Amino acid sequence: MKALITGVTGFVGQHLASYLKIRGYQVWGTTRNNSGEVNNIDGVNQVHVDFDNITSIVDMLNFIQPDHIYHLAGQSSVLESWSDKVGTFNSNISLTMNLLEAIVQCEIKEKVSVLTVGSSEEYGGFDTGNNPVSENTPLKPISPYGISKATVSMLVRHYHTVYNLKIIHTRPFNHIGPGQRLGFVVSDFSNQIAQIEKGKKRKVISVGNLSAQRDFTDVRDIVKAYYFLLNEKVDSAWGESVNVCSGKATSIQSILETLLSLADCSIEVTIDSNKMRPVDIPVFMGDNTKLIDLTGWKPIISLEQTLSDVLKFYRDKS
Template sequence: MKALITGATGFVGQYLASYLINNGYEVWGTTRINSREINDIQAMEIVSVDFDDIAGTIEVLDKIQPDQIFHLAGQSSVRDSWTNKMETFQSNVNLTIQLLEAVMQSVVKEKVSILTIGSSEEYGGFDTSGTPISEETLLKPTSPYGISKATVGMLVRHYFTAYNLKIIHARPFNHIGPGQRLGFVVADFSNQIVEIERGHQENIISVGNLSAKRDFTDVRDIVRAYHLLLNQKENFAWGESVNVCSGIATSIQNILDSLLSLSHSSIDVVVDSEKLRPVDIPLFTGDNSKLKSLTGWHPAIGLTQTLNDVLKILRDQS
């Protein structure tokens, strides 16, 4: 089995590549940079692709002839989308269209199955009743990032219904894990804690909104779900969207308290108004029943283990 992963050298991409390789896949990853130095996974082949060049993308697809494409490439920061709207839509929407158009003109059109990656941000302004968000919930994205991902989900339905392309759209909720870059809540908190432990930062941690509740899932469970979605034995949901989430809401305050309990340093907490989002939804809890029904997936890694692993990898860095 051959898999092509766009954005393969990113946080989720590297976990997915390792998972697929360990499951017997031949894995190719795309990058705009023609360098093998960015590839930390030696068994993954890296190929330079510019999706703006449809002819060049078709050539790559015809050469590799992947059985599956996991389209992870894109702008992944909600916060950055507020100040970089055009870049967000170019990365998340336009490049997706160009990839799918290349697939339509390649030799793999009839056999390849494709997974695109959306976000819980597509649901946007959801009420605070506590009802888990299902795939049938009306999309009301409130961030430029969420709007861009909702557009990708609509494109997935279009390419399936119009061209019978075997494609499915995953809507992951908050995913966390070792190696996540700064700009995401667990990575930011953990980095500050480790810097304090090293004596490189005053014993004060700067935070944004702590009351918001989010549905957190370990990245290693996320990539397992992605794999299962393209390997369903029955009940294929081509053209549809599927939530990938734990189904449990955890407050940012609880995340912070848990991380602080894993540190031996005494740390004070202060709120930084610059870290508050222009729009911040108080509650996001996902309904993962569709994913479970389609694949039998269940999260296997608990929150405490994830946070321990995040701190460990940061502490081990010189």
């Protein structure tokens, strides 16, 4: 079996590639490197493709002949989407549409299964009394990023309905794990602790709102959910969206306390008003019933283990 991962060098892409290799897949990934050659890096065949050129994508798909496509590439930052709306819409909407158009035109249209990755940001300003959030919750995205991902979910439904593509859209909630870059709460806390332990920073952590509760899942469990969705009999769900989440809410305060308990020194916590959001939903958690019913998937990595692994990752980097 062959799997193609767009965005294979990203945080989630690297974990997905590792998991698929363990499952015996021949893994391919797209790259922006314009060498014109196929490079095998850590067991992944990386090939250049111009996602602005549908013909280039068709040629790539006909060459690789993947059984599964995991479309992870795109602009993944909510914050950056505010400063670069056009770039966000281009990366997340236009290039996704080019990929889907290419699949319609290529030799593998009838056999390939496709998974696109959206976000819980698609739900946006939902009614906070409706926790946990199910796939039936009306979409009310409030960020350019959320709007772009909600549009992708509509494209998925369109390409399944009109062209009969075997395609499914996922809405992952907060996913965390080793390798995640800075700019996310667990990574930022872990990096500060690691810097303090190395004596590179004062024994003070600066934080924002700690009372907010979010739905956290280890990225290594997330990629298993993606795998299950393309390997189980989910014919009834083609063209639909599926939440990928733990179904539990954990406070940022609890996250911080666990990480501090793992630190090898005493650390003071200070509140930085600049890190407080004007609007912050108190509790945001997902309903994973649909995913479990479709695949039997359940998260197995504990939050404590995940936090320990992330802290180790940043300790090794310091």
